[in-house]
Amino acid sequence: MARGRFISLEGGEGVGKSTQLTALAQALEGRGLKVVVTREPGGSPGAEAIRKLLLEGDEKRWNPRSEALLFAAARSDHIEKTIVPALERGEWVLSDRFLDSSLAYQGEAGGLGIDAVRDLHRFGSQDFLPDRTLVLRLEDDAEGAARARVRDGNPGDRIGSRPPTYHAAVDAGFRAIASKEPDRVKLIDAGGTAATVTARLLYALGDLLP
Numbered sequence: 303m304a305r306g307r308f309i310s311l312e313g314g315e316g317v318g319k320s321t322q323l324t325a326l327a328q329a330l331e332g333r334g335l336k337v338v339v340t341r342e343p344g345g346s347p348g349a350e351a352i353r354k355l356l357l358e359g360d361e362k363r364w365n366p367r368s369e370a371l372l373f374a375a376a377r378s379d380h381i382e383k384t385i386v387p388a389l390e391r392g393e394w395v396l397s398d399r400f401l402d403s404s405l406a407y408q409g410e411a412g413g414l415g416i417d418a419v420r421d422l423h424r425f426g427s428q429d430f431l432p433d434r435t436l437v438l439r440l441e442d443d444a445e446g447a448a449r450a451r452v453r454d455g456n457p458g459d460r461i462g463s464r465p466p467t468y469h470a471a472v473d474a475g476f477r478a479i480a481s482k483e484p485d486r487v488k489l490i491d492a493g494g495t496a497a498t499v500t501a502r503l504l505y506a507l508g509d510l511l512p
């Protein structure tokens with residue numbers, strides 16, 4: 303049996319990742335593929351416990367290094383317990399966020415540096431990478447934040463509620479990663495209707511589809 307494919311969906315707050323994950327899973331299942339949908343931080347019992355530590359509580363609960371280490375620890379468990387077993391069963395895994403969120407949030411916006419956070423991933427997860435990473439982007443950062451506010455009616459979790467300058471740096475981080483790794487990481491315009499965005503995502507996966 304052929305190994306499955308691992309796809310991560312990335313982007314800033316409220317750009318439509320969860321909406322697109324559901325739509326993409328349906329589209330892939332419609333092509334006869336078995337699909338596992340998962341998320342980060344989280345995706346395994348241990349990583350979901352770490353998710354609560356990371357996203358709840360005071361902004362100062364963790365310093366930048368302890369925050370990056372917790373994300374890396376959660377990811378290592380997620381890969382071992384959920385992602386690799388599904389790929390070995392021949393299933394496609396779609397993850398709402400993965401390594402590139404750590405590179406953009408903790409590495410670029412958090413000031414640790416993209417290379418330092420990638421080194422953590424080499425140690426924690428042997429540099430295990432997605433077959434493709436699709437980064438949803440809205441030209442106007444504020445539109446994503448507005449979508450998230452309409453959905454939640456509150457300022458968001460410990461990290462989502464950081465200032466606009468932090469989120470602008472996250473966006474710059476995603477763009478830098480895409481230009482460094484153009485085969486794996488594709489920037490996708492998240493503007494327009496949800497169906498239009500799903501069509502763009504499927505196009506960007508065209509060479510991987512059976």
Ligand SMILES: Nc1ncnc2c1ncn2[C@@H]1O[C@H](COP(=O)(O)OP(=O)(O)OP(=O)(O)O)[C@@H](O)[C@H]1O
Nearest residue numbers: 314315316317318319320321449450453494495496
């Ligand atoms: N193409 C779209 N046009 C307008 N609104 C959209 C579109 N896609 C999603 N939305 C809405 O925007 C809000 C945020 O979408 P969603 O939860 O999918 O984003 P997200 O990127 O997963 O957010 P977060 O980063 O906070 O987890 C939701 O209310 C959703 O219904």
Ligand SMILES: Cc1cn([C@H]2C[C@H](O)[C@@H](COP(=O)(O)O)O2)c(=O)[nH]c1=O
Nearest residue numbers: 342343373399400403404407408461462
């Ligand atoms: C994986 C990952 C996530 N984050 C941040 C990004 C968001 O603010 C939250 C997750 O919330 P969501 O509603 O589930 O998208 O965590 C991060 O800073 N670093 C990471 O590696």
